[in-house]
Amino acid sequence: MSAKSSAGGASNVWVYNFGAAGTDGDSSMRNLLGGKGANLAEMSGIGLPVPPGFTITTEVCTHFYDNGRQYPDELQDQVRAAIARIEKETGAGFADPDNPLLVSVRSGARASMPGMMDTVLNLGLNDQTAAGLAARADDTRFAYDSYRRFIQMYGDVVMGVDHGLFEDALENMKLKNGVFDDTGLTGDDLKVLVDEYKDIVRAEADEAFPQDPWAQLWGAVGAVFASWMNARAITYRRLNNIPASWGTAVNVQAMVFGNMGDDCATGVAFTRNPSTGENSFYGEFLINAQGEDVVAGIRTPLPLTKAARQDGDGESMEEAMPEVFAQLDAVRLQLEKHYTDMQDLEFTVQQGKLYMLQTRSGKRTAEAALKMAVDMAEEGLITRDQALLRVDPNALDQLLHPTLDPNAEKVVLTRGLPASPGAACGQIVLSADKAEEMAAGGHQVILVRLETSPEDIHGMHAAAGILTARGGMTSHAAVVARGMGRACVSGAGDLRFDEVSGKVFIQDSELAEGDIITIDGSSGEVYLGSVATVQPRMSGAFGIIMEWADGRRRMAVRTNAETPADARVAVGFGAEGIGLCRTEHMFFDQDRIVAMRQMIMAADTEGREAALAKLLPMQRQDFVELFEIMAGLPVTIRLLDPPLHEFLPHSAEELADVASAAGVSTETARQRALKLAESNPMLGHRGCRLAITYPEICRMQARAIFEAACAVAKTAEKAPVPEVMVPLAATAKEVAICKAVIDQEAAAVMQETGQTVEYLVGTMVELPRAAIRANDLASEAEFFSFGTNDLTQTALGISRDDAGAFLHDYTDAEIYATDPFVSIDRDGVGALVRMGVELGREQRPDIKLGICGEHGGDAASITFFEEVGLDYVSCSPFRVPAARLASAQAAIRAGH
Ligand code: ADP
Ligand code: MG
Ligand code: MG
Secondary structure: OOHHHHOOOOOOOOEEEEOOOOOOOOHHHHHHHHHHHHHHHHHHHOOOOOOOEEEEOHHHHHHHHHOOOOOOOOHHHHHHHHHHHHHHHHOOEOOOOOOEOOEEEEEEEOOOOOOOOOOEEEEOOOHHHHHHHHHHHOOHHHHHHHHHHHHHHHHHHOOOOOHHHHHHHHHHHHHHHOOOOHHHOOHHHHHHHHHHHHHHHHHHHOOOOOOOHHHHHHHHHHHHHHHOOOHHHHHHHHHOOOOHHHOEEEEEEEOOOOOOOOOOEEEEEEOOOOOOOOOOOEEEEEEOOOOOHHHHOOOOOEEOOOOOOOOOOOOOHHHHOHHHHHHHHHHHHHHHHHHOOOEEEEEEEEOOEEEEEEEEEOOOOHHHHHHHHHHHHHOOOOOHHHHHHHOOHHHHHHHHOOEEOOOOOOOEEEEOEEEEOOEEEEEEEOOHHHHHHHHHOOOOEEEEEOOOOHHHHHHHHHOOEEEEOOOOOOOHHHHHHHHHOOEEEEOOOOEEEEOOOOEEEEOOEEEEOOOEEEEEOOOOEEEEOOOOEEOOOOOHHHHHHHHHHHHHOOOEEEEEOOOHHHHHHHHHOOOOOEEEEEHHHHHOOHHHHHHHHHHHHOOOHHHHHHHHHHHHHHHHHHHHHHHHHHOOOEEEEEOOOOOHHHHOOOOHHHHHHHHHHHOOOHHHHHHHHHHHOOOOHHHOOOOHHHHHHOHHHHHHHHHHHHHHHHHHHHHOOOOOEEEEEEOOOOOHHHHHHHHHHHHHHHHHHHHHHOOOOOOEEEEEEOOHHHHHOHHHHHHHOOEEEEOHHHHHHHHHOOOOOOHHHOHHHHHHOOOOOOOOOOOOOHHHHHHHHHHHHHHHHHHOOOOEEEEOOHHHHOHHHHHHHHHHOOOEEEEOHHHHHHHHHHHHHHHHHOOO
């Protein structure tokens, strides 16, 4: 029978039936029927034992809210007809005292949504039908157990009565009768309890518990639709980007009873182990229980299989109900095959007969996701492409960093942003120098700062984790920590410092340097004391998925790294070169900063050249090491980028030290520092502008690069491939001027050493003008690397260091769907990238195109970079595996 005819020829179909007598929907109709309804229809359609019922569509919800909370005219009749169908299939009658039909009313949106109305079971019971049910089943206990459950659920979710009051009454009843479990109460006890429950409702809700089953039904349906707009649901939708226009469906389904005695049960199951991914049946059940009892912890549930049973457990389902278990196990296999994915199931056994009540794709850990994807591909259940699409690249982070022991006890101090994943525990230190000193002494430390700056790099490296009071997801602390693979919580606003006493205040706690804290960079939480961590396990499936991903992706994956340690980690994670080596990080080391400052303090070119000559051998050695580690893979080296004053100290005392080291008076040093200070350094004297003013800096760096490359080329099996990158260019002329210096130095070094190396000179595209005039720039540049951090900053006119304070208002108001520093703003910044790609290729068809901003490690952005056809993405070392997988997924989705 079709939905249409069941609805009595109505023009609009608002109700879809499911059950043995005919099913109108299927799993493809998720948008209309919600996830629960669509899958109930699907299970019913493939012949599984599903109690009959119907789904009121999400369109009714939309209609309801579009029309002043009125239902469509035809709904009443369609619901009556659908109930009549259930009556026919079950032989019971709604509101019939002799053989009452009871139903459940269940909400179900497209995406599973906590915050919606809870399910009401046993609807249809009243004083007459309860008595009738008792007589018919010859079981007073069962009938009144069902009735009291119904009053509690309905009272709570439909009438707004505090469920604690019902639970107190139940507890008292158990105490009075000296029983531990609800199953110990007799039918007569429960009858008394039902009367108490009705009194509670009358007192709390100011009206009597409704006795008319039809009133109950419409009350419950109305409560589901009303819950779509409750505060919890609205918040959940906002946090998960679910539009209000989707609406929820309502499922009404004949009850089956797991609480009719010891041949009855209810349970939940996963077709595979959701935490390990192992292909074994996993779940729990309770004998003589209903619905939520298993998850609600009313009694301790028991395992499904004998194998999962622990010492001291009661019988597993496999032992207690072998026949039904075998049937359930067959359903498990059938559903997995049908859905080709791990399913999360709900079932009930009534007097030895199995009923399926729900199925959906099960949630799983990252480790389980990998194992299941590989296993299912190898079992032939899915293709390799499907396997690759099954794993969330962002979840891989979980597997690369230590995580908090889930069983450990924790005292939360405060919460900031989850800036860099992993957990770390150590003593509080308040300065980078102290961090280095303590770490050298063998201590684990957490560097706690208001915010970090480039001069803290050594301390960040020494620390196990970093905690800052200010700064967002792309603040200095966050970016550097992710790059180094350090755990980081940034922007913990409750953090206060007392510089004088060296004390740290977090909410009500007073802490000092040396006190131990633990931070969880994956959740943003900060804990008091040491919380145990567990080391990641790289399961075999991880390696297999990476191998499949490498075979499937088109874009190369490089890393952003400047230290040998980071470069090695990245190569271990599969990086295929360096996409961004930030040379300024190399100047902050203790022995180098002096020469660097001397250079900055110099009065003229000669003075600068003298200081640069000291830096040259050190810089050369840096590149030698990087080239050796990268063994013939391309290495993109960016010329000095930050404004010079970032290298100067802040205190007068330190400045005096710098002055004496540089051989100038303190006053001269002060004047020089003052002159360098900028009111808007982000747009100040930085990037290639430094090379334009001080070509000698560019020349020294180029020399260091080529001397290193020629030296390594002499001995190494594979010659290095340096790609020299000019930062922050807006015009072709800037690139041309820098390129001339670089080419000149390259030629000179090759001449001196008698060794030639291949190299490229390119530019970073990180200013809107560079993208708009990309054809001009490409006439000089042999490659572009899109610096999307600065490009986002300059295109949106939002400083990323200040964005943390207000950007969430923007995402809340859906001005930007997500933080544009995390996922690329496709329409704006993305359009500039696309323009840069097209104009660049027009001018120079073989131009190399990559991206080195933080977006290079973000799956959503990687999808975009595949679409515009970049050659590679570059990201911090710990994001390399995620980027490899995300690139493969992007290629699959784009049909490349
Ligand atoms: P949730 O989405 O919170 O899981 P459900 O609608 O799935 O809510 O139902 C809650 C509990 O009630 C589940 O254990 C489910 O199996 C059980 N349940 C729902 N409908 C019925 C029914 N018709 N008969 C027996 N148990 C049911
Ligand atoms: Mg459920
Ligand atoms: Mg930049």
